[in-house]
Amino acid sequence: MNIIEAIILGIIQGLTEFIPISSTGHLTVAGKLMNLISDVNPERWTAFIAVIQLGTLMAVIIYFWKDLWLILRDFINDVIVSRKSFSEQSNNSRMGWYLVIATIPVAVIGLGFKDIIEGALTKNLYVIAGSLIILALILTVAEKTGKFNRSSGNIKWYDAIIIGFAQSLALIPGSSRSGTTITAAIFLGFSRETAARFSFLMSIPAIAASGLLQFYQALKYIDTNGIITIAVATIVSGIFGYLSIEFLLRYLRKKSTFVFIIYRIVIGIIILVMIYNGVIKP
Numbered sequence: 325m326n327i328i329e330a331i332i333l334g335i336i337q338g339l340t341e342f343i344p345i346s347s348t349g350h351l352t353v354a355g356k357l358m359n360l361i362s363d364v365n366p367e368r369w370t371a372f373i374a375v376i377q378l379g380t381l382m383a384v385i386i387y388f389w390k391d392l393w394l395i396l397r398d399f400i401n402d403v404i405v406s407r408k409s410f411s412e413q414s415n416n417s418r419m420g421w422y423l424v425i426a427t428i429p430v431a432v433i434g435l436g437f438k439d440i441i442e443g444a445l446t447k448n449l450y451v452i453a454g455s456l457i458i459l460a461l462i463l464t465v466a467e468k469t470g471k472f473n474r475s476s477g478n479i480k481w482y483d484a485i486i487i488g489f490a491q492s493l494a495l496i497p498g499s500s501r502s503g504t505t506i507t508a509a510i511f512l513g514f515s516r517e518t519a520a521r522f523s524f525l526m527s528i529p530a531i532a533a534s535g536l537l538q539f540y541q542a543l544k545y546i547d548t549n550g551i552i553t554i555a556v557a558t559i560v561s562g563i564f565g566y567l568s569i570e571f572l573l574r575y576l577r578k579k580s581t582f583v584f585i586i587y588r589i590v591i592g593i594i595i596l597v598m599i600y601n602g603v604i605k606p
Contacts, residue, residue, distance in 0.1 A: 334561040474513045491530065
């Protein structure tokens with residue numbers, strides 16, 4: 325991988341991590357078109373994707389640093405210092421609990437199916453195309469049936485569990501972490517902006533754990549040149565990740581997700597056509 329390829333992949337990661345169109349799906353298609361994915365060692369590509377996600381992790385931490393600070397401050401004060409009961413805790417403290425609860429399903433399922441996730445099946449473009457289209461159809465139903473009348477102050481523990489399980493579906497490439505979690509939140513009646521904000525916040529523990537673990541495991545695959553290209557891709561993904569967060573939150577305040585639904589279906593069909601015509605291997 326050269327610097328230009330690293331920059332391209334960093335841009336793709338940053339733009340697609342938080343928008344519900346699947347960063348893994350787009351990166352895998354790009355990686356196959358650039359002949360960067362090895363059928364012999366597919367775990368190297370999985371490691372690369374996980375590591376450059378650390379750039380988008382920094383983007384979401386920087387963007388929401390005030391929210392995160394208030395959550396951490398109140399959580400420590402209410403839970404550790406004052407030892408208040410859950411019902412007496414502030415909304416920020418409760419949000420801390422919800423983020424922990426929402427992370428448990430993806431952690432358990434991610435560790436349980438680690439070998440499958442890192443294997444060749446999850447790089448299969450049939451799986452990615454199918455996930456893009458199926459999630460688009462499910463999101464369509466959510467848009468049609470969602471009430472959009474709940475805000476972050478109305479989140480309950482069972483909402484966190486449901487959205488957490490939805491996040492675990494993002495382990496299937498093409499589904500999209502933000503796509504599955506935003507869809508679940510809309511089904512539960514939350515506004516689109518609230519759904520996106522909670523989706524971004526709950527992505528922090530999962531991305532951090534996955535990225536740091538994969539970085540450690542990827543060290544044996546990385547030489548000096550590899551460190552440089554991964555660093556470049558990670559920095560670029562962070563810059564474009566911040567911009568995509570800003571864009572999506574502004575967009576969802578007044579508009580629906582239908583443009584992303586259409587995009588997912590179109591891209592899914594294009595991938596299938598490319599496979600059929602031999603332009604790209606599945």
